[in-house]
Amino acid sequence: MQGHKDDLNQQQFLYNGLKEMLNPRNALYQLADKIDWSDFEDELGQYYSVEGRPSKPIRLMVSLLILKQLYNKGDESVVEQWVQNPYWQYFSGEKEFQWKMPLEPSDFVHFRKRIGEKGAERIFKTSIEVHGKSSEEKSVVIDTTVQEKNITYPTDAKLQRKIICQCVKIAKDEGIELRQSYKRTVKRLLLLQRFKRHSKNYKQALRAGRKLRTIAGRLSREIERKLPLPVLPRYSERLSLFNRVLSQKREDSNKIYSLHAPEVYCISKGKEHKKYEFGNKVSIALTKSSCIIVGAVSISENKYDGDTLPETIAQRKRLIEKPLESAIVDRGYRGRKEIEGVRIIIPDNGLKASEYEKRKKRYCFRRRAAIEPVIGHLKSDFGLSRNFLKGKIGDSINVMLAAAAFNFRKYIRKLRFIFCLFKYWLNCAAGIQYVPEMSRA
Numbered sequence: 401m402q403g404h405k406d407d408l409n410q411q412q413f414l415y416n417g418l419k420e421m422l423n424p425r426n427a428l429y430q431l432a433d434k435i436d437w438s439d440f441e442d443e444l445g446q447y448y449s450v451e452g453r454p455s456k457p458i459r460l461m462v463s464l465l466i467l468k469q470l471y472n473k474g475d476e477s478v479v480e481q482w483v484q485n486p487y488w489q490y491f492s493g494e495k496e497f498q499w500k501m502p503l504e505p506s507d508f509v510h511f512r513k514r515i516g517e518k519g520a521e522r523i524f525k526t527s528i529e530v531h532g533k534s535s536e537e538k539s540v541v542i543d544t545t546v547q548e549k550n551i552t553y554p555t556d557a558k559l560q561r562k563i564i565c566q567c568v569k570i571a572k573d574e575g576i577e578l579r580q581s582y583k584r585t586v587k588r589l590l591l592l593q594r595f596k597r598h599s600k601n602y603k604q605a606l607r608a609g610r611k612l613r614t615i616a617g618r619l620s621r622e623i624e625r626k627l628p629l630p631v632l633p634r635y636s637e638r639l640s641l642f643n644r645v646l647s648q649k650r651e652d653s654n655k656i657y658s659l660h661a662p663e664v665y666c667i668s669k670g671k672e673h674k675k676y677e678f679g680n681k682v683s684i685a686l687t688k689s690s691c692i693i694v695g696a697v698s699i700s701e702n703k704y705d706g707d708t709l710p711e712t713i714a715q716r717k718r719l720i721e722k723p724l725e726s727a728i729v730d731r732g733y734r735g736r737k738e739i740e741g742v743r744i745i746i747p748d749n750g751l752k753a754s755e756y757e758k759r760k761k762r763y764c765f766r767r768r769a770a771i772e773p774v775i776g777h778l779k780s781d782f783g784l785s786r787n788f789l790k791g792k793i794g795d796s797i798n799v800m801l802a803a804a805a806f807n808f809r810k811y812i813r814k815l816r817f818i819f820c821l822f823k824y825w826l827n828c829a830a831g832i833q834y835v836p837e838m839s840r841a
Contacts, residue, residue, distance in 0.1 A: 419490070422487060431811060432463075435530065444458050465801060466491075468508075469802055479505055480501070483501055512789070524696065530807070535692045540685045541685070541687075542709065542712055543771045544682065551657065553678075563620060592607075664679060664680070665680065666678055680795050682699065685712050686771045693774070695715045695716040709727070745764055781806075782809075784798070
């Protein structure tokens with residue numbers, strides 16, 4: 401059931417709590433007043449039942465999700481810091497300073513599952529709306545990057561060891577007696593896998609790898625054979641995943657790289673320092689002049705970059721009513737000229753173009769380079785470098801919340817810049833020399 405919401409319009413006699421105590425010029429304070437929180441309650445309220453235990457207020461949950469991505473915190477750390485920061489509490493809709501934690505960190509998991517991709521897209525849309533007409537440009541810049549999943553570097557030995565451990569755990573949970581647990585044998589075989597690339601250890605390591613595969617397959621078949629029929633459907637999906645991992649070969653496509661995240665695929669972007677990345681591809685759309693993110697799409701398959709354009713353009717049209725005319729991309733999108741009425745601009749030799757057209761295109765492609773540092777900030781500052789959320793839905797939610805945090809941070813810096821200019825103007829009028837200092841929000 402949807403939780404109770406306090407009436408913020410109700411004034412207290414001689415004291416108005418955090419609203420009077422805090423500095424109204426603070427950027428987070430002004431952002432809290434800029435966002436229309438009633439829209440979240442109207443749109444996300446449909447995911448709540450009319451019966452049952454009252455939940456936490458929607459504004460509290462949405463604001464904590466925004467703060468988590470805005471300051472690149474974890475589920476536990478954002479709740480702990482919320483207790484210490486009065487501006488965060490005002491941003492969450494509190495009237496009085498609170499001394500206790502607002503919720504359990506596990507409530508984030510339940511809320512993300514409840515709102516899904518549509519709820520995350522609604523938060524992303526709000527981050528675009530706060531910028532007003534600056535986000536309604538007719539031309540965007542589009543590029544793709546990799547959102548890495550929280551998995552270890554995959555090797556056959558690691559996957560086979562995990563299959564063995566999970567088979568032993570299933571047998572223990574269901575009371576099945578195995579012929580052998582292979583605990584000591586697996587430990588010895590894993591030690592032989594060390595220094596596999598050394599010429600003296602190569603053949604020995606290959607034999608150890610084959611033995612690990614044999615043991616994993618033997619235990620998987622034994623579990624499938626000994627599980628009672630009423631219990632077998634519960635583990636059928638996991639056992640089929642084990643068989644798929646054990647049967648895959650080096651040259652196969654659509655390989656499994658992680659047991660707990662089978663949706664992960666291998667992507668090579670031609671980087672010198674990181675040849676392969678394991679996660680999913682995401683497409684980012686940025687306005688040409690104002691550098692506001694207006695599209696953030698998670699791609700569930702390892703598609704060619706040109707095939708990701710329809711999803712990105714469709715999301716931009718869904719979030720902003722003003723029509724889109726052109727999209728500027730790099731040569732990785734070759735073969736696409738127009739999609740859904742949007743002209744795709746790709747660098748070419750331009751032999752037949754006039755000098756004016758060449759200068760115009762050259763300016764466009766210089767602006768296209770602006771998306772590269774934006775993607776870098778999304779990864780380093782807003783949690784796109786490592787995705788800890790589960791499944792394909794988690795991939796989509798994480799990239800949209802990271803893009804929303806980037807837009808909110810951009811608006812906060814805009815408020816700070818306006819305040820610094822205003823203070824500079826006042827000091828100049830008073831004859832005081834003042835140099836405005838821009839600091840990070």
